[in-house]
Amino acid sequence: MLLEHLEEFRHLRVAVIGEAMLDSYLYGSADRLCREAPVPIVALHGRHDVPGGAANAAVNVRALGASVEFLSVVGADPEGDILLSRLEEAGVDTSGVVRSPTRETLVKQRVMAASQILLRLDRGTESDVAGADEEALLDALRAAFRRADAVIVSDYGYGILTPRLIEALAEEQGRSPRVLVADAKQLERYRDVGVTAAKPNYGEALRLLHEPALHTAEERLAQVAGWEEAVLEKTGARIVAVTLDVEGALVFEQGQPAYRTFTQPHSNANATGAGDTFVSALALALAAGADTPAAADLASAAATVVVQRDGTTVCKTAELRDFLTAESKVLDKGAVLTRIAALREGGRRVVFTNGCFDLLHRGHITYLNQAKALGDVLVVGLNDDASVRRLKGETRPINPTEDRAQVLAALSCVDLIVPFSEDTPAALIEALRPDVYVKGGDYTRETLPEAPLVESLGGEVRLLSYLDDRSTTGIIERVRRAYATGT
Incomplete structure (x- = not known):
């Protein structure tokens, strides 16, 4: 049963590496238009800062009960201070986070009014880490990998996973394999790493395979169903889960029939980070010994929990347990x-x-x-x-x-x-x-x-x-x- 695997999460230790971001939400009201231009005037009355990007994946792992080490590079700036503080409050081990005086922390700042996003402002260093920063991150990766039951790579393409970091991952995985789950904008970079599972969304899979986008749910499902051999070959992964938003996910595994997860559609347009939640739960379930269909269903359930709420959020163990048992499917x-x-x-x-x-x-x-x-x-x-x-x-x-x-x-x-x-x-x-x-x-x-x-x-x-x-x-x-x- 899925609940039995869920109980095993608390015995696991996970290393998460990738781009740490600060997701900042500025809340206000917009009741009139600006005279200088036809845009709303937002009177701000609140701010909420939460870990985003790979940091959100780390927080999700901890919320689901496992111990987690987070590895990244952030700036020696106030935004980096806020981000590390939020991670530590969530129980994430940040000893592997490098503070760099030459980099600016990645920030995604959203201006909200009446629960709608009006504007997003992005800033932060996106170039590859190098020099002393890269060396420190390499040392942290090797040490954390050897302590971990599972490793999650959350590569948004903002310079944390350099070629040397990926090479180090491949070396460690070759020496002592772990459950290794990759969520990356360019999954082909991990072709020779020895990835257990890869999670492209539909758009990332399109780019990976150079396929055209289709529009209806039926067309997309039929299209993705024909990708099994190609996505497994291109990623080098044993398992590939192609996520399709409200259509769930199609999960391919070498030597096994394809499996589809089904989700509960929700009209929430402001949910952020459901993919991080999916990856976190998938890695934990596989490390806990779940077979691929059970792991995929657990991941899908955790993602469904978070899309029912606004903003960047996480799925807690109790919430996932309640979700799995809340509405009985067994009826007379x-x-x-x-x-x-x-x-x-x-x-x-x-x-x-x-x-x-x-x-x-x-x-x-x-x-x-x-x-x-x-x-x-x-x-x-x-x-x-x-x-x-x-x-x-x-x-x-x-x-x-x-x-x-x-x-x-x-x-x-x-x-x-x-x-x-x-x-x-x-x-x-x-x-x-x-x-x-x-x-x-x-x-x-x-x-x-x-x-x-x-x-x-x-x-x-x-x-x-x-x-x-x-x-x-x-x-x-x-x-x-x-x-x-x-x-």
């Missing part, structure tokens, strides 16, 4: 029908599948991910314990209904779960009237008993292929053999 038949009726009024397309889902494995996850892609809402009918025993025998299920339901609920592709006690889902299908009914490829249209019912109700039947050598029965047999031989 009546409650599901009420929810589906409301969704249908909004024009949502309903997909339904059913099964035991005992000992959830990658085959299940891939299947459910593909099922969700066929519509807007995925409803899973879950056989309760009594029906599983009738179908599978007295030794099953391994996990009770409540546990199986909560594991399914942790997947972002699953929207609603309804346990049922009958041997077949016919009664549920008749009540739900799904637009699409999905089953695994071990069936055919002729051998699927529910097919005529679905089609008589105006629905479509889709059969999806299972992954080879992926089954609950197979897992149980491997466990039995392992215990029998004592290995």
Whole structure:
């Protein structure tokens, strides 16, 4: 379960390297226009300063419970003082931050009125660090890398990650590999570093592959789905997560089927730093031992938490835990029908599948991910314990209904779960009237008993292929053999 991985975060130590920025928000009211030009006059009444850029990634790591060392170079100026103070207040170890008398701290200053950004002013040194500053940062990187369970590179292209720094990363990763997650404007620079996971957003992936931008969600998803081989090759990463804002993310992994995360769209136009949150949670989840789909879902959930608020912000452990458990996806038949009726009024397309889902494995996850892609809402009918025993025998299920339901609920592709006690889902299908009914490829249209019912109700039947050598029965047999031989 995702919550189990979340509990492991507090045992991890993470090194974050990249551009430290001060995100400064100037708040005011704008009730009239300037006489000299048709622009609003903003009467300022407040200021809020928070760590931004790579510093925001470091604060997110700490907020999620892990220990964190932050490595960067900032100016020996008042803005640098404010930034380091905010980092230390957040519990971030800043001993690896170099203070440079020859550089100006990067500042992104936003002028706000009525929750709207009217203007952003950027300043700070953007040239490569060099000389004594670079040497000090190299020493800090090598020391922090060797203490870390995971390393996050947050490269905004403002001169912190020089060729020598990247070479040092490659040397350390080659000597003693860590979970290494790269979020960089130019990911191709990290091709030979040994990156575990890379996170380009859609625009960065376009530039990486020299592809044209498409506009509709359907076009973008189809376009990105065809990039798997190219983005893995160009980045050299084992995992690449291409983030697509409200469309979630498409996650590619060498030797595995693509996985899509789903998010909860929010109208907040002023949220900043959700990508930093995604990267921080992804790195922690991978370092905690989560498989790629679970890590991607945790990262997506953390990013969803922060986009619901204005400004540069972080996701705390308690907030992520509450988000993962807040709105139950597990409902009885009546409650599901009420929810589906409301969704249908909004024009949502309903997909339904059913099964035991005992000992959830990658085959299940891939299947459910593909099922969700066929519509807007995925409803899973879950056989309760009594029906599983009738179908599978007295030794099953391994996990009770409540546990199986909560594991399914942790997947972002699953929207609603309804346990049922009958041997077949016919009664549920008749009540739900799904637009699409999905089953695994071990069936055919002729051998699927529910097919005529679905089609008589105006629905479509889709059969999806299972992954080879992926089954609950197979897992149980491997466990039995392992215990029998004592290995």
